[in-house]
Amino acid sequence: MITSKQAEEQLQSLKASKEAAQLIWNSFEEGGITIHTPFELNGTSHAFTTLIQLDADVINYFPDVGGEDLTKYTRKMGNIAQRHWYEVEFAFYKLGSSRKLWYLLSDVILWVSNAITLLYVVDFNNILVSLGWFSIPFITAFFRKKVLKFLSPKLLRLSFDIKKIGEWLFKKLQKEELKKSDV
């Protein structure tokens, strides 16, 4: 049984996820999330800026304070850089908290698609055949964890091996072609 405190916590975390999803959605339209920390040095405006893109690429702008005597401002610049960095970390944290919502959405989509598929295969005139169909998910659910545990690392390793062999073959072919063209 879920307690009201647990329910409240779940709700809060989903709310945070929603905000993060909103952040991601905005960056879909703008190509990234910008974190901007402005400051003044001797009456001139400068800023530290970081752009986080959807593919996780990052572009940092370090302000070129040009004519200023940097030795005088190293400490101040260091503090502002630190403050900017906290803001960037918070943005990354918020992006990370969207996971819960994605999982929830994917669960809903999968449940709906599974339900539609099962309803489609049900033959109401032949209950026995239908029961046969229904037994498949239950049997596979029983073996699922073992299959996944066994297959996942092997598949991952295999894909890296294939990539390495492919690269090696490609280089070999290139070398052969170069040799041919030299001849």
Place this chain on the structure above:
Amino acid sequence: MENSLKSLASELLTLEVNTIFKENTTGAKMPINKRIALRDIIERYRKVLIEYGVAYRVGQPNESTDKQGYNKAVLRNIGAGEYSYIEVKHAAQGGKEYYESLQSKMQTDEDLEYLKNRIQMLYRIERQSSGMIGLFKNQRQKYQSEIKANKEGFDDSFNDKGSASDQMYPSQFGSHRWNNDITLAEMNQVEPLELETDQITAIRKAWELGTQQVLLQTVVQIDGDVTSYLTPKFVHMPADLRTMVMNFHQSSTNEATTHWSSLFKVLADLTGQAFSSLFGKK
């Protein structure tokens, strides 16, 4: 949407962290109208090509060759569409080859470094322009049926309308629905380009990087290879500033790598869930 997600997933195979030294970091935002953003990008490229002496704008007072007799590329297109980016790409490519041929003639290390910086910038212009050409090729593909049906605003080919060789090409308004070789006033009037998320991300990257000099770059590959580039400008910085920039770059690389791996985890979990759904209830 499906294609853009696929494209984003393939972009996830490498992680790139760039640190740029920038004057006037007052936070100008990329224009909401992507047509204008594309124009901002190409105008900066054109400016650099002219400044480097490898191209000139037709009709403007400028020599068509430099002191060494290099035939500069002519910039005749207006706007920021496929034809403009092809023109800029060729100018950058020619300029890069020309500068590369000059490398052996440089007498001091400083001159050589100066030339190498320019070669790098021309290479970036060439590469980013290629990306934009690809973007418009995708647009062509997307609107294939409208283009074939000769619908209004979907012209397939370039139309110079008989302009003389010493004149700018006219606006390609006939292809404005998929392209952007039109005047600034037209860009503000016509409907925005319909772009996918990965295309917007690419435009944003090109807009942000522009022609700024990258100080530090770290590229992390999916198979664990990490490559870092330090530019001479960074190496020659005062020690305090260099440490600060380095720490800044280092922190963002760490954070981005963590975020990157968590993105992978989400993807892996979601695909794992899809896989699990084949085998039954979670």
